[in-house]
Amino acid sequence: MSFVSEFRSFIAKGNVVDLAVGIIIGGAFTGIVNSLVNDVVMPVVSVVVGGIDFSNYFFPLNSAVTATTLDAAKEQGAVFAYGKFLTVIINFLILAWIIFLMVKGVNKLRAAEEKKPVEAAPAPPPADIALLSEIRDLLKNR
Template identity: 40%
Template sequence: MRFFHDFKKFINKGNVIDLAVGVALGTAFNNIVTSLVNDILMPPIGKILNGVDFSELYINLSSQHYASLKEAKNDGAATINYGLFLNNVLRFLIVALSLYVVVRVYTRLSEIRESEVEKKEEAVTKDCPFCLTEIPEAAVRCPSCTSYLETAEDVT
């Protein structure tokens, strides 16, 4: 019973849920990137290179000639599939670039948000004239030195 209790405790931790969401989103993102590479980027690149389909580029290590990679694989021939490797490198670069952009935008937004919070915090505090402790703007008594402070109403 202790095992199930510990397991339940482990599963209910926020990190496990965050990890599961991250893996699910990563899988979905991978499908999008795969489609972007295979369906959108590679055809124009292949056209620029005179109709070359990277996925069909390979080096045949056997002495027999094959018209396509599929034919070589069906026959069980040893091949070096450098075209598929190039596709995977391109896919990696696209994922890395996409993640870089997402992280950069998130970081910029976080910095903007933090600076706005700091501005708000600066605006809502003042220094106690007696002990120089930072206190809320609306305070009428300093929590550090217990001095009574002048309010805007007292000054007028």
Template identity: 50%
Template sequence: MIQEFKDFIAKGNVMDMAVGIIVGAAFTAIVTSLVGDIINPVIALFTGGIDFSGWFYALDGEKYVSLTVAKDAGAPVFAVGKFLMAVINFLIIAFVVFMLVKMVNRVKSVADRPDDIAPQVKTGPSQLDVLLEIRDLLRK
């Protein structure tokens, strides 16, 4: 079992996955900043200054000034705004990953394509053709 685990860890896919997870975690901070610092203000501009992250519904029927106050009071809440922001984050990440995969696939297809520029070297007759020709000449 230990050898099987060593074989699993030694495969290149495991290392690729580890690098992907680390880069993904770092990328999350960038996307969070993009959504919070750039996209939310633009959305708020078009919606009259509404901040989605503050949208919530307290299930106990009370009115609270903010989501933080409601949570501190121990009220059960539907944090609709936070969910909406998570959906926006997901869509942005999914789009960027799609663009990256598309770019990598395009680069791979160019790399896998045979070179059309390579000069065509005209080859002479094969060794078999020459031997057959000699045989035919010797018969005559």
């Protein structure tokens, strides 16, 4: 088997295609979660903790940094931006929670699908009808 045909066989498998679709949807979903965290959750958290903006929380790593905003501080030198790290952690927790709920929902649907009664196969014809059908088929083949 050549490398190209082996690769083509690998790509054609359902799991690879499912994984690719999942990654693409996950990438698009990241934008939604980032907006949710930055535009909805973090402002609420900021109000609850007294109007604090997490995005500008940083610790200067040298004495040359005197700016009060993160962007300006980064231009002056090295900073430890733990506010952005907190935002990323909140992003992760929200994304993990949403994925957990999605998997839980899919598992619930699968369990409900498995509980559905399986339709019984039609009963085989009586023996005399089956025998007559065999005789008919044999006569047709002559």
